[in-house]
Amino acid sequence: GSFRVLETAYKLVKTCIEHGCVAISLKAIEAVAMRLDALEHLETDVDKARLCQCNVHYYALRVHLAWLQGRPDIADHLFLKLPESITGDTCVLDVCFKVGSLALSCSQYDVAAKWLERGWEQCKLLASSSEGSDVASQDKELLILHALVRANTHLDTHDSKDNLVRTLGHLKSQYSNMFSIRLLELEVLARGNRDVERYFQGEVSHYHLEQSLIFLAVLQDALKVVDASESSFRMCG
Numbered sequence: 001g002s003f004r005v006l007e008t009a010y011k012l013v014k015t016c017i018e019h020g021c022v023a024i025s026l027k028a029i030e031a032v033a034m035r036l037d038a039l040e041h042l043e044t045d046v047d048k049a050r051l052c053q054c055n056v057h058y059y060a061l062r063v064h065l066a067w068l069q070g071r072p073d074i075a076d077h078l079f080l081k082l083p084e085s086i087t088g089d090t091c092v093l094d095v096c097f098k099v100g101s102l103a104l105s106c107s108q109y110d111v112a113a114k115w116l117e118r119g120w121e122q123c124k125l126l127a128s129s130s131e132g133s134d135v136a137s138q139d140k141e142l143l144i145l146h147a148l149v150r151a152n153t154h155l156d157t158h159d160s161k162d163n164l165v166r167t168l169g170h171l172k173s174q175y176s177n178m179f180s181i182r183l184l185e186l187e188v189l190a191r192g193n194r195d196v197e198r199y200f201q202g203e204v205s206h207y208h209l210e211q212s213l214i215f216l217a218v219l220q221d222a223l224k225v226v227d228a229s230e231s232s233f234r235m236c237g
Helices: 002-018 022-040 048-068 072-080 090-105 109-127 135-153 158-175 179-190 194-203 211-224 230-236
Strands: none
Touching (some): 002 022, 002 048, 022 048, 048 072, 048 090, 090 109, 090 135, 109 135, 135 158, 135 179, 158 179
16 A cells, blocks of 8 residues: 555656646655655565665655756765666656756756766666566667767767767667667767767778768768658657
């Protein structure tokens, strides 16, 4: 009974967040905290695995709420309190993506990259478990990587350049048949990042192309995979 109550409370918190009712979400999460504390101190047998998952969801939602309250420092602190998981968690993944996307929309590129990397780590954990084989998880990974590339293109550190090339490489290997990904490659290439140009030169090294011709080669690849369906263009807007 207690776990069903918690699951219902989590759904309520998520719904309130989606509709901008942060104050109600905070009151609901306070009630969740008391319920979790009571469960942890019960002397009777409690499903520890299920309790751990409830704690994960609790901290993930508190992370999101802290960010919405303008407290990224608290969001970071709460994220570090998440119980470790070897299988990943879709709730944590969703929160990392939402926080990263919000930071990206506010031009906080370093913060966005940090949260999106955390989301990608959850994707990799989910992919290594039975939970990660569904199409929904793959779609979430695609969205996270797409946003992560955008964040890293605005950063100018050694790590961000390495991460940009690494992320582009993964997108190319897993989603090369998607027009939105080829378009993203063109957008990155147009910025004139020499490290990224070397990445593209590695792909077409037998042509010994200069920057403008590399751009043309990638554009031709993009045109080959154009799919006029709505799903293909959803990420291009």
